Amino acid sequence: MESKIILEARSICKSFHDPIKIDVLKDISFSINSGDFVSIIGKSGCGKSTLLYILSTMDTDYTGELFIDSENMRGKSEKQLASIRNEKIGFVFQFHYLLNEFTVLKNVMLPGFKLDKFEEEELENNALKLLKTLGIEKLAHKMAYKLSGGEKQRVAIARSMINDPLIIMCDEPTGNLDNKNSDIVYETFKELTEVYKKTLLIVTHDLILAEGTERIITMDDGRIIT
Template identity: 50%
Template sequence: MKTVLKTHKINKYFYEPERFQVLKGIDLSVQKGEFLSLVGKSGCGKSTLMYVLSTMDTDYEGDLEINETRLTGKKQNELAKFRNEHIGFIFQFHFLLPEFTALQNVMLPAMKLGKYSKAEVEERAYEKLRILGMHDQALKASSKLSGGQQQRVAIARALINDPTVIMGDEPTGNLDSYNTQVVFDILKQLTREFGQTIIAVTHDDEFAANTDRIVEMSDGSILS
């Protein structure tokens, strides 16, 4: 199996109100096509670790590598470009632009990447919406979609650039039990059928139990 993400001895400190170590010597490696959940009590460091892994937080000690690229020490503009190409994000709240259609929302990261023509981007966006069973809603304003539909559009947006890894921060945290199951099944399908790598922070024990691997954190360290 190909390792697509690995960290070596990641340490992270907060300095307000006083110096406090929030991540302690994190060694983690994630394989291509793995669906991994990060769990632990509030304040254990899992969200902080997710920010480091996603390259949003660069103020840490240690090494981060994604897709065989060492990202530690890179400049912000290089990281922004890398993120857009290699990391897809799914949040608890979908962050869709309400006045844009579902299709336009999905197209945005690919238009920004500038790798494909507008026609190609549109075709790719339709394809991702089709995978998520949302292609028939493509031209609807995102504000007119239900919560579950909006989250599926957000997943399509995360997929548009065929990222190395998708990072989910409580991806089902804002959904009812029916839509939680729908979104979970979609994420599972993406790993099984398309070899997509997914790392999700979750408080949902049932969600975590059904992923390929649970990484439990406590007091800034990985337990298991």
């Protein structure tokens, strides 16, 4: 199968003025193909989260170019970017940000209501299918606050997939988990890429997690070094 470029960063640079100018990202260029399972590693403070914020279109204050699905993100309105994000990018963060007073099923469905592409019934079926894929269908009707940390993270992964995004971006997805739950989350990612051909970009300082991915991009002090 021919693989297609899904995301491309061209010479991305970013500085903070705090109050003096600090260059946090320096000439970042790389691309991700459909089906890739990639991690970005590097020490705390090297710029990983700042980069992911730009790649996910949430931060537009940078120089250089970002292409998602062959489309240049430069010059798009906030509304256009929000719509691209919701349709094409799934997110998993260190802290899950589930809505505690909602059931697992509703939490997974939420980004789907925003996209407004499916009727509620179809959305619910899709959410149930995802929970099954991740082996947590038993949790569907539990309230989110009753879950363990590892369960919450798997629900967050299901939620990130509800709109069938082109790419799933994760920032320290195991950062808040013990070894056992980190392993479960890793196995989930592996299954998503191998069985479901999902495209994953994981930013982490967890070397064990990174070593399990197919490609490792190493950052140091705002640059890609390998």
